[in-house]
Amino acid sequence: MIVAKNIHKKFDQLHVLKGVDLEVKKGEIVAIVGASGAGKTTLLQILGTLEKPSKEFASSLLIDGDSILSLNDKELSIFRNKKLGFIFQFHQLLPEFTALENVCIPAFIAGKEKKEAEEAAHYLLNYLGLSHRSNHKPGELSGGEQQRVAVARALINQPAVIFADEPSGNLDTQSAENLHELFFKLRDEFGQTFVIVTHNQTLANMADRKLVMKDGLFATSEL
DSSP: OEEEEEEEEEETTEEEEEEEEEEEOTTOEEEEEOOTTSSHHHHHHHHTTSSOOOTTSOOEEEETTEEGGGOOHHHHHHHHHHHEEEEESSOOOOTTSOHHHHHHHHHHHTTOOHHHHHHHHHHHHHHTTOGGGTTSOGGGSOHHHHHHHHHHHHHTTOOSEEEEESTTTTSOHHHHHHHHHHHHHHHHHHOOEEEEEOSOHHHHHHSSEEEEEETTEEEEEEO
């Protein structure tokens, strides 16, 4: 599903990623852990096509069979919208829209009809136990509910891969546990592939693989 080779990233003289290689299989849940500043989020942003690796290195990135680094900006935006889902520590829901409307946004960007998008959004919100909250705005939802809306938004276009950056970092213990269990349920029922950056060792240890990043490279990997 993902094949990344020799990924480097430099910010001026700061060499953050120093030749990272990573392969992720379809339906796999991979957790990336490590100290702050190790390069975890930078790597996730490159894998998620939100950043590009430094050009002076011979890097390559394949996602679901597509050569990402050969795509122009317009092609990249289309690919990102249709093939990738994102879940962040802070849910980044639009406060002026309801839960249903927030979930629908990626589907509208993809050109889906309103009826089709809303039917898919209702299905996901119901699946996530939020059907009774679909017309509530983010400010009327708990932190756990907001994050589940963000999960539904990430799923609306049936992406090949979901990238999550500290997805439970802003949640209380029970909500975090519920979110972690949800990721594995989604993988088992829908075949979703997850790449998760986290400081939560409980979540990391649940993953199929835990990769430890140190000084811009993977130091060790564990089952």
